[in-house]
Amino acid sequence: MTMSGMSLYFLPLAPALGVLINGLAGKHFSRQMIAIVAVTAVGVPLLIAGWLCYQMILAPATTKAMTATLYQWISTTAVSINIGLLLDPLSMVMVLVVLFIGFFIHIYSVVYMKEDPGFRRFFVYMNLFIFFMIILVMADNLALMFVGWEGVGLCSYLLIGFRHEKKSAADAGRKAFVVNRIGDFGFILGILLVIVTFHTVQFSELSKILASHHGISNLTLTIAALLLFTGAMGKSAQFPLHVWLPDAMEGPTPVSALIHAATMVNAGVYFMCRMAPLLQQAPYVLTFIAVIGLITAVYAALSALGQDDIKKVLAYSTISQIGFMFIAVGSGIFTAGMFHLVTHGIFKGLLFLGAGAVMHALHGELNIYNMGDLSGHLKIVAATFFIGLLALAGIFPLSGFFSKDAILWGAFEQYGSWYWLLAVVGALITALYCGKLFGVAFLGKQNFSGTIHKPDAVITMPLAVLAFCAVGTGVFGLPMFTPNTLFSRIMGSSFAPTEAGHAVAVAAGSHTLEIVLTVAVSIIVITVFIIALRIFSIHRDKAALFSASYRKTGEFLHAGFGMDGLYDLLWVRPYEWIAQICHTVIDRIIIDGTVNGTGKMANATGGLFSALHSGQLRYYAVSILAGVFTFVSVTYFLIP
């Protein structure tokens, strides 16, 4: 094994060590010590990942993927599964995003969680999350990826319910848990179907089989892809499985930044990119993904417009942006999807950390209408937040502009102008709520009283770094209007065979239309942003008047189109009803009856007779007899 092969293990190992040290011995550590351990556990692998990335760029195109197999996990006649890590450009990008953003969020959390009694618990969970995320990203097969997938789910669940004394937090954790199970159901079935059809779960072998004349029916491929996409939908909060993410904001803000904006929720996009060879051969599923992505992008952007909780705005915005990534996936431009994932991870992480800083400064205030004129008080926070919003709105020359533009153009090429137009509407609404958010919270009249906590350097430093990156990562989108951007060169061979067709199409098409559309959209977006900014800062009274006259619409948007109510009606109530029936009929009446009653029995022989008395025993015997009767009589019909 080569040096770099060995070093792959360090990436998951370091956060695992962090968990062990802080989890087992952390009780005796000072807070400082805990923080040092936790931050180092992310920082060291970040350095290693950087070094590996450097090596990877230098390496020739054929040897860009590094693999390391620890041992054979499962070996049966039909399938053998390895515990193996794979670091190709695709996972490299994800690893860097996870570790880079994770590192700064860890630093930020040290101050942010300073006063929290669950300080150690928080960092143990965070390191555990990083560990599982790395496993998810670097797994070289579906089964191991599922391990990471469940692991990050568990961490997310624990961290959403971190403030468990709050009932809403515990409920939100539970909701996230239940909704994600629906996705997992698809994932598990998908894996089983893949095993049965391909007899392997290794990504490299899967793509090898798919590239050959495999003779597997189109229907099977479509079903497998669809099942796996269901898993991605749950984790990446795509319509209609998105309902858990807005509630997940109950978790501490660094958690929202790391898990529910920058990394975990994007796992679905990464997963779909991993499965690109499969998706390429299931065109219906690609269309389905594109449609789901578009619905989510527009729907969530509209919902974000109706929120007045700063974190909820960002949560819906995250859902919407992931929708854009799925538009890219559905259009077959996986590189663009990954690029948007990177830029979004950075600027959304930045925005959440900024929101956290604002909350910190205003003693936990979340409602944006109770803020106003923060730019005067929190200069650095406001500036970085503004940069984040510009990137989110997709304004030139920030990173969001490059990534979003690539997606829009790809969608135009793949699905035509109507589809493109709807996506553009989504982008415009994004600009609108970005303008609104900044206008209401940071400009205009001051709507709060009391003192302001000035954030210290440890809080502003990560903001500054992330803001710089939010501006700078756009470079990777250069040169524009070609398939040969810097980013896709880094991604190298990851999607080479699958995107070849696309590249040719772009080369053949004219650039003129693309450039014209881009410029036009840009101008409209900037206009919308500026207008929103003005309306919600200077002419706020008019805006209030306007929204008062359309109160119902506002409430509808605020409730996310009433999806929660719909879920309640469609799923929760019938489920409770069934559980209740099971409980009352099977449990309460037939079974629980005497067990609870026996406590009242006075004499020692009471137990003996109560069992005979209650008729329970008779029910049990009848149940046995009925079972036998069924079996025997059906047997009779089976007799040849």
Add this chain to the structure above:
Amino acid sequence: MNFIAPNVNIISVMPEILLLLSGTALLFFRNCAGQGKAIPGIASAAIILQGLMIPTLWGNNIAGFNSLIVRDNFSILFQTMVGATALLAVAFSHYYLKQRKVSEGEYYALILYAVVGMNVMIAGRDLLVIFLGMEILSLSLYVLVGFFRDINESMEATVKYFLLGAFSSALFLLGIAFFFGALGATGIDNVTTAIEQSGFNIMLLMMAAALLCTGLGFKIASVPFHMWAPDTYEGAPISVASLLSVAPKIAAFAVLLRIVLAVSPATSQVTSYTIIAMAVASMIIGNITALRQTGLIRMLAYSGIAQVGFMLIGLLSPEQEGGPALMFYLSMYILMNMGAFGVAIVFSMVEGKRLLINDLSGIAAHRPFLSLAMSIFMISLAGIPPTAGFFAKFYIFKTAIEAGYLWIVVVAVIMTVVSLYYYFRVIMVMYMSEASDKLSTVSGDVTVIAVLLGVLAFATILFGIMPGSIIGIISKALAFM
């Protein structure tokens, strides 16, 4: 008719003789203080000794009593599993009995007798031998469940268990009668020769298969023969419940596997139909009813019913990979279920009453290691990677899909997803609720049990990460069949 001395071959039953002798010796110990370690020590020594004896017979196919009992690798593996479970149960019992002033000798003797019964069930090649083994096991368990006569629930549980158990034994016996009617013999191996020469009555054999499945279905507590389980587990001493929830299932599954393997060439429709019905019903009813349980033991009982449903899927393709998958599931089930019951024993040492799930509120703050272990067991029972439970389920599902039972796997996966809810509720209660002062301090010395639980938890993770070794052993055992 002249007397021909049977070929006894005493080596074939040495482990049982050892257990029997030490069990009978224990009957004479009267240690009423309940403090001594001698009695459980002797009991565990006997189990360990027989556990050491059994593997020495590996690969030899030692037959005794005119081949009424055959120690092939298959039975050695199952017997080792039973021995391990009994050992854990003895260790748990020591802690449970400590608080109660009872004479322990009989208690441990009965556990040893139960192990003898299970060993006989597993190694027996004749339905009559199997039946007698089953009865020895059942009688010991009836008494163990009602061991503390002063507890009403315990009495009620034992009466229920006894009456229904006798009822199901009668059905099993009826099955044997049909079997005899079909073949003119009660040996399991006779089926194979009879099928080859087609000298049997198919109608009666099918009926026998259905009835035998029924009798064993009671022992493994599968729906619709499950209703005794929650009441009995909850009424019994928890240490007995832990034994009851695992060991008889292992033995009964060994018998089921043997019978199904033998008769399925002739009666595959009946057996597969019966097993499908039991599996699907167990998964659905077990999991859904477990959702609303408030008592921890009751929840574990329903979870056990559901787990049996998953295991039964393995019986659908016993000739292919179903057999090894089932055995792997069972061996992992020992780890996680005994672990969960072990934690329950530690927690019940304070309460002494019916243990509710909510009683565990916030226990993680006071007992971090115990809570971590419990979480691992719950995660494993739920079948989440990288624990042993995940791979157990995964293996079973895979074999079922290969055998063409996709719809059953779909049901099973849906039910797995449902089950996550109640397993995770335990974790959530432990980690995410306000601490209740009820259980905040567990008194007494729990070092040994804690070490055992640690080992179990570690093994649960370890076999989840590297299940290969176990699978290898199991495949080797089944290759001889």
Add this chain to the structure above:
Amino acid sequence: MEAITQQIIFWILGITTITAAIGVIAASNTINSVMSLLVVMLAAAGFYMLMGAPVVALFQIIIYVGAVLVLFLFIIMLLNPDATGLSMSRKLSVWMAGIVSVGMTVVIGWIFWQSATQTNMQNVMKNHVCSCTIHDISVVLFSRHLLIFELTSLLLLVAAVGALLMTKKTREDRS
């Protein structure tokens, strides 16, 4: 002539058994119920005689009539279950149990009937004509079925331990 006599005895025994068995579950007085059971047992012994197994018939009478039923009677007299309300109630569960039992009897009886008419059945049973003298039974018991014999003794040991344990505790309770 002999065959006809056998037939007549068979039918008499059969009708007696069924009537008495119904009596066991239908009698409202527990003592009557046990007495009906006694008749069932005796009739079963008659069947064994008819099949040429006098030893089994003897055991049936000694064990069931002589020991088990006497025990039943003792327990009933001691506990007086009518006073504790252990009598039959006519609840839903009883009806369900009745229907299922009758159904099962019908199915099993039908299958027996069907298979008995198959020639295959006679073939299977042909090998098992045995002269059931004490000598033969003991030879089989100590050679072919030795293990079963030993296991039965173990079963009795466990039963004895269990019974002692249960009653011993009761005495402690009372004192």
